[in-house]
Structure formats: C-alpha cells, structure tokens
Amino acid sequence: MFSAKITTSIWPRLVWKKRGVEGRRAKYGYIFALPWIIGLLLFYAYPLLSSIYYSFANYNVVSPAEWVGFNNYKELFNDPLFWTGIKNTFYYAFFAVPISVVLGVSLALLLNMPIRCRSFFRTVFFIPTLVPVVATAIIWQWLLNPQFGLINYLLETLGISGPPWFGSPKWSKPSLILMAQWGIGNSDIIYLAGLQDISKDYDDAARVDGASGLRKVWHITLPLLTPVIFFNMIMGIINALQVFTLPYALTYGTGNPANSLLFYSMYLYNNAFLYMKMGYASAMAWILFAVIMAITLLLFRSSGRWVYYHGDQ
Amino acid sequence: MNIIKKKYPILLTYIVLIVVGAVFLLPFIWMVSTSLKPDTQLFISPPVWIPNPIAWGNYYHAVTVVPFFTYMKNTLIVASLATAGAVISTPLVGYSLARIKWKGRELLFIITLAVMMIPSQVTMVPLFIIFSKLNMVGTFLPLILPSCFGVPFFIFLMRQFFKQLPKDLEDAARIDGCSEFGIYFRIMFPLVQPAILTVALFQFMSSWNDFIGPLIYLNEEAKYTLQLGLQQFKQAYNTIWNQLMAASVLVALPIILLYFFVQKSFIQGITFGGVKG
Numbered sequence: 001m002f003s004a005k006i007t008t009s010i011w012p013r014l015v016w017k018k019r020g021v022e023g024r025r026a027k028y029g030y031i032f033a034l035p036w037i038i039g040l041l042l043f044y045a046y047p048l049l050s051s052i053y054y055s056f057a058n059y060n061v062v063s064p065a066e067w068v069g070f071n072n073y074k075e076l077f078n079d080p081l082f083w084t085g086i087k088n089t090f091y092y093a094f095f096a097v098p099i100s101v102v103l104g105v106s107l108a109l110l111l112n113m114p115i116r117c118r119s120f121f122r123t124v125f126f127i128p129t130l131v132p133v134v135a136t137a138i139i140w141q142w143l144l145n146p147q148f149g150l151i152n153y154l155l156e157t158l159g160i161s162g163p164p165w166f167g168s169p170k171w172s173k174p175s176l177i178l179m180a181q182w183g184i185g186n187s188d189i190i191y192l193a194g195l196q197d198i199s200k201d202y203d204d205a206a207r208v209d210g211a212s213g214l215r216k217v218w219h220i221t222l223p224l225l226t227p228v229i230f231f232n233m234i235m236g237i238i239n240a241l242q243v244f245t246l247p248y249a250l251t252y253g254t255g256n257p258a259n260s261l262l263f264y265s266m267y268l269y270n271n272a273f274l275y276m277k278m279g280y281a282s283a284m285a286w287i288l289f290a291v292i293m294a295i296t297l298l299l300f301r302s303s304g305r306w307v308y309y310h311g312d313q
Numbered sequence: 314m315n316i317i318k319k320k321y322p323i324l325l326t327y328i329v330l331i332v333v334g335a336v337f338l339l340p341f342i343w344m345v346s347t348s349l350k351p352d353t354q355l356f357i358s359p360p361v362w363i364p365n366p367i368a369w370g371n372y373y374h375a376v377t378v379v380p381f382f383t384y385m386k387n388t389l390i391v392a393s394l395a396t397a398g399a400v401i402s403t404p405l406v407g408y409s410l411a412r413i414k415w416k417g418r419e420l421l422f423i424i425t426l427a428v429m430m431i432p433s434q435v436t437m438v439p440l441f442i443i444f445s446k447l448n449m450v451g452t453f454l455p456l457i458l459p460s461c462f463g464v465p466f467f468i469f470l471m472r473q474f475f476k477q478l479p480k481d482l483e484d485a486a487r488i489d490g491c492s493e494f495g496i497y498f499r500i501m502f503p504l505v506q507p508a509i510l511t512v513a514l515f516q517f518m519s520s521w522n523d524f525i526g527p528l529i530y531l532n533e534e535a536k537y538t539l540q541l542g543l544q545q546f547k548q549a550y551n552t553i554w555n556q557l558m559a560a561s562v563l564v565a566l567p568i569i570l571l572y573f574f575v576q577k578s579f580i581q582g583i584t585f586g587g588v589k590g
Contacts, residue, residue: 022414028493029415037421037526038405039462044428047439053510054438061445107333113326123576124334127341130568132522136545139340142347142554150343182340186583193584213322240430245524252548265434272438273529285434294434 054282063275072283082284085264088173088255092263093240096177104184105225108191113263122192126185133155137249140179141166166250169260176261178246194228195221225305234299239293244269244272264288348372349559355554368555375559376548383535384542389525391538392430392520398431399516400463400509406463412483422472429465433525441529455530456523460516468510470585474508475501494570511582515573520569539564 028035050075055072059065076082111121133137143151144165152162165175196219222229244265247255253270255262268288272281342362346369347355350364373497409415410422444455477499486496502509526540537545542562547557572579 029409029413029418032405032409032413032497033361033415033418033421035402035461036425036463036468037335038403040421040424040428040461042443043440043459043462044431044436047443048431050439050442051435054442059442060402061442110326112329112457113323115330121330121334126579127569127572128337130518131561131565131573132540132543132568133524134540134547135565136352136559137546138543138561143340143343148358150339150360153358153360161567182337187581189580193580196391224514238432242434248528249524249544249547252544260590267439268434269525272441278438278442282435282438285438286461289432289435292428296430 008263021223043280044291051282051285054279055286057279059278061278067288070280072280073287076283076287077282081259081262083266084259084262084268087242088260088262089243089264091173092177092243093237095174096180096240097233097236099177100181100184100187101229103181104187104191104232105222105229107184108188108195109221111192112195113186122185123189128182129185133245134249136182137246138178140175140182141250144175144179161169166261167257169258170194172257172260176250179244190232191225194225195223198224206306223308227309234296237295237299238292241288241295328384341363343506344561346559347555347563350555352555356578371555371559372563373557375546375563378556379542379546380534381542381560381563384451384539387414387453387536388521388538388540391453391523394405394453394457395460396518398457398511399467402461402463403467403512404471404475404505404509405497406468406503407473408475408501411472411475412478412501421452427463429469437529444530451532452530452538453536456520456526460520463517464512467516470512470582471505471508476507478504479538486515507578507581510575511578511585514571514578515582518571523567530582 054065056069057065057067058071081308107125111125112120115121128136146152146164146167147160149162151165157161163171164170184215202220202224205214206220211219242265243263247261247263247268248269251261253266253274255266264284265288268281268284271277271284346362348365349367349369350361350371351366351368354361354364354507410418410425440459441450441453449455461469465525482500482504483496492497520552522540523538524544527541531537531541534545543560546560550556
C-alpha cells in the first residue's frame with residue numbers, strides 16, 4: 001500500500017501544453033505549502049542558525065549574549081562531565097543497539113513462522129512500547145529493586161544472588177540496556193513487515209533445492225532482510241546517542257549513582273535549563289549533531305558491503 | 314517421519330514465543346498486581362501475586378494525593394490541540410508537494426526530509442529562547458504551536474499518500490468547475506482518511522507521552538501534564554509502590570486501549586518509511 005520511494009513525477013513535462021492550468025495552480029501550491037514554509041523558517045531555520053551563534057557565545061537568557069569565540073568548545077574538552085556523558089552514551093549505544101537488532105530479528109523470524117495466534121504474540125511484544133516512559137521507569141525500578149524486587153526474588157529461587165541493579169554504578173547501565181529491550185516491539189513490527197514483503201518464490205526455490213530451515217534463514221531470508229536491518233540499526237543508533245527520557249525519569253536528571261547514568265543529552269539539558277548556560281549547551285548540541293552525522297555517513301558507506309538491495313546491481 | 318520433522322520447529326517456535334512472551338508480559342502483570350496490594354503485602358517474601366484483600370483504595374489515592382484530573386485535563390488540551398494542528402497543516406502541505414507543480418517544490422521536499430535528520434537537541438535551546446521572549450514559557454503554546462505549522466515526517470507520509478491518487482479525479486472535478494480549494498477539501502482530503510488517522514494517532518500519542526517538552530516549558534504544578542505529574546508523584550512518594558503503580562496503570566491505559574481500537578493505523582504508521590524505503 002505504501003511506497004516511500006522518492007521519485008520525481010514525469011507528468012508535468014507531458015502536459016506542458018496545459019501550462020495555463022498548471023500556471024494558475026502554481027499559486028495554490030505556494031498557498032497550501034505556506035504553513036510549513038513559515039514553520040520551517042520559525043522552528044528550524046532560525047533556531048538552527050541562532051544555535052550556531054549561541055555555541056560561540058555566553059548566554060543565560062536574562063543578560064545579553066556575549067561573543068566568546070571557541071571558548072565553549074575549549075571549555076567542554078576540559079570538562080570531565082562532558083567526557084563522562086560521551087563515555088556513558090557510547091557504552092549504551094554500543095551494547096543496546098546490537099542486542100536489540102539480534103533480539104528483534106530473532107523474534108520477527110519466529111513470528112513469521114506459520115503459527116496460530118500470530119497477532120496475539122505480536123500484540124504482546126508491541127504493547128510495552130505504548131507505556132509512557134515515566135511509567136516504564138517506575139515499573140522497572142520496582143521490578144529491579146535490589147531488596148524487594150521481583151527479579152531478584154526469582155533469581156534467588158534459582159540460587160543466584162541478584163545484583164544491586166540501579167543501585168550500583170557497575171550495574172546501572174546494564175540494567176538500563178536490559179530495560180530498553182522491553183521496548184523492542186516497535187522495530188519488531190518493521191522487521192515483520194520486511195519479512196512479509198519477501199517473495200514466496202525464494203521460499204519455493206529454496207525448498208526445491210533442498211535447503212533446510214536454518215540454512216534457508218541464514219542464506220536467503222537474512223540477506224533479503226538486510227535493508228530493513230540497516231534501517232532499524234541507523235534509527236537505533238541515532239536514538240541511542242540521544243537517549244534522554246528514560247535515564248532522566250529514573251534519576252530525576254542527576255545521572256546517579258556516581259554519574260553512571262549521566263548521558264550526553266541529560267548533561268546538555270542540565271547545562272541549558274538547570275545552569276542556564278545556553279551557549280555551552282548549544283556547543284554540546286553541535287558536537288552531538290556532528291558525531292551523529294559522522295556515524296550515519298560511515299554506516300551508509302559500509303552498507304554497500306553488507307546490505308543487499310533488491311534489483312540493484 | 315516427515316510430519317514430525319515438519320512439526321518440530323513449529324513446536325519449538327511456540328515454546329520460545331510463549332516463554333519470551335511471558336517475560337514481556339511479566340512487568341504488566343506485576344504492575345497491575347502491585348497496584349492492587351495493601352501496604353502490608355508490598356515488601357514480603359515470597360511475593361504475593363494475587364493481593365488479598367484487593368486494595369482498590371490505591372487508585373483512589375493515586376488520583377487524589379496529586380491533582381491527577383488536572384494533569385489529565387492539561388494533557389488532553391495539549392494533545393488534542395496539537396493533533397488538530399497537525400491534521401490540518403500536514404495534509405495541506407503534503408498535497409501541495411505531491412499534486413501541484415510549482416517552482417521550488419522539489420527543494421522544499423528535500424529540505425523537509427533533511428530537517429528530520431536534525432537532532433532535537435540542536436533546536437531545543439534557541440526554541441526555548443524564542444518562546445521565552447514571546448512570554449510563552451509556562452503556557453501550553455510551545456507544546457502546541459510547532460505541530461500547527463507542519464511536522465516533517467507527517468508531511469512526508471501525506472505526500473506519499475496523495476501521490477498514489479489518480480489524476481483523473483481532479484481533472485474531472487476541474488471540468489465540473491470545482492475550485493482548487495474545492496478539489497482539495499471535497500475530493501482529495503476525504504480520500505486520504507487512513508493516512509490522516511495515522512497522523513492524528515501518532516501526533517496524539519507523541520503529545521500524550523511527551524516528557525521533555527513539558528519539562529522544559531511547564532513550570533507550575535497546575536499546568537503539569539500526566540507525564541510530568543507522574544514524575545513528580547514518583548519523586549515525592551518513591552517507596553509507595555502500590556499507589557505509584559496505580560498511577561502508572563492510569564497513565565498507560567488510555568494509549569493501550571487506543572491501540573486495540575485502531576491497531577491497523579498503528580502498524581501502518583510504524584512500517585511507513587521502514588520498509589520499501
């Protein structure tokens with residue numbers, strides 16, 4: 001039903017003789033697009049440009065902005081919390097994204113088997129993504145409560161003494177990564193849609209050639225799914241590098257214990273709205289933007305080697 | 314023999330799905346169970362699964378200890394106005410990008426795609442400065458206005474939808490003397506209802522679940538949305554788990570119910586862009 005392919009249509013050239021109608025219509029094109037043109041200027045273009053300016057200035061909203069050149073950037077590189085934020089964020093992205101890709105693809109493959117109650121299972125995996133983040137934080141803090149939590153009780157019955165989870169700097173990030181897997185349902189739906197898009201012909205051909213289930217998955221299904229895996233991976237990395245709400249809700253913005261949950265965007269938020277260092281926060285935002293762009297570009301470059309685009313030679 | 318070979322993977326699939334499914338459902342079950350427990354059954358081992366007696370009072374406390382219904386009202390105001398804004402603006406722009414030829418159209422489309430790449434952190438600070446200069450900090454306007462001027466992802470979605478409609482329709486209408494606005498409102502707009510429903514749903518949900526927006530812009534409790542109110546509740550009563558769970562159930566429930574009514578629009582919105590992109 002959907003086709004997200006970006007193609008320029010050819011009909012304007014074919015009907016150029018009707019320029020009268022098209023010419024008259026052009027006016028309406030502008031009128032209809034006007035809200036968005038204003039919105040772009042107001043909520044994107046102007047903020048983007050002024051953000052560049054602020055990143056080279058000291059500004060606390062109350063007194064006028066003062067140009068300081070590269071000072072904010074220099075100060076950032078000597079700010080230990082800036083590096084803590086980067087380290088925590090990379091740690092989180094490095095583990096959370098691959099785990100969610102492997103888990104998401106495996107689940108989608110299982111859901112794609114000829115089973116009954118498929119939509120029931122799909123709903124089970126999807127519903128957690130609908131739970132608002134603050135509620136998610138509350139639920140998991142209770143589940144992972146070191147003393148009275150259900151998880152540690154269940155571990156105890158298995159003879160394992162449970163870790164302190166969010167109580168210790170060593171375990172807090174793994175806990176968050178574990179928690180984040182609860183929200184896997186979103187990407188799972190995309191994987192599943194991708195799987196259902198794969199033509200049945202491949203399946204039949206594989207069966208004729210006598211390929212067994214797992215070999216078929218490894219040699220046929222997964223390569224054909226790589227564009228979808230690539231999409232989810234990119235989105236996952238972009239989101240992981242901006243992770244904010246969950247750790248903020250868990251720690252009220254402190255990033256405790258011992259700053260182990262102080263992620264880059266949280267420190268950025270604190271600088272802007274707690275310490276009112278708007279310039280400093282803007283410099284942080286541009287560094288984040290640059291890092292995200294660089295990683296995305298690198299991934300796109302690598303994609304030629306492992307992403308299989310159907311029909312592409 | 315053959316049947317066994319065929320059935321075996323299916324059986325295994327069921328077992329894995331049921332186990333993993335149970336793990337995914339566990340937090341929900343525990344949330345509901347905790348929300349109905351009397352204080353005395355919270356911290357005992359082995360844990361109680363089915364509370365006895367059932368403490369419905371937790372729900373009463375959850376909505377009276379904090380002004381829950383004020384939060385709910387605020388959230389509904391923000392979410393419905395932002396949704397109305399998005400539903401009016403984005404189809405207009407999508408239509409213009411898809412079906413009217415004008416100079417600069419392709420450029421605007423490329424810019425629309427490009428701005429989706431900008432992390433919100435970059436524009437967050439200048440936007441706050443703009444809204445504070447306009448004296449709008451502390452009001453709902455910063456949470457509503459941006460979507461009234463268009464949301465890039467929704468514009469993209471609407472454009473793809475409008476592109477699929479046959480051209481004969483508008484030609485016929487034009488011959489019948491229908492104005493450009495008439496063509497849009499009477500012919501085109503009704504034909505993209507499914508896409509509009511998806512836009513409405515996603516805008517409503519993102520406003521309902523928004524945390525950082527209210528966190529930045531709303532500074533007095535009477536204006537708090539549910540997410541902010543829940544966070545406040547959590548901070549103030551962080552060991553009263555049964556009431557916290559009751560409040561969480563109440564905040565999560567409307568969206569979950571919504572899902573069961575418009576499941577198809579949900580799936581459409583999520584898979585759009587991810588597949589065939």
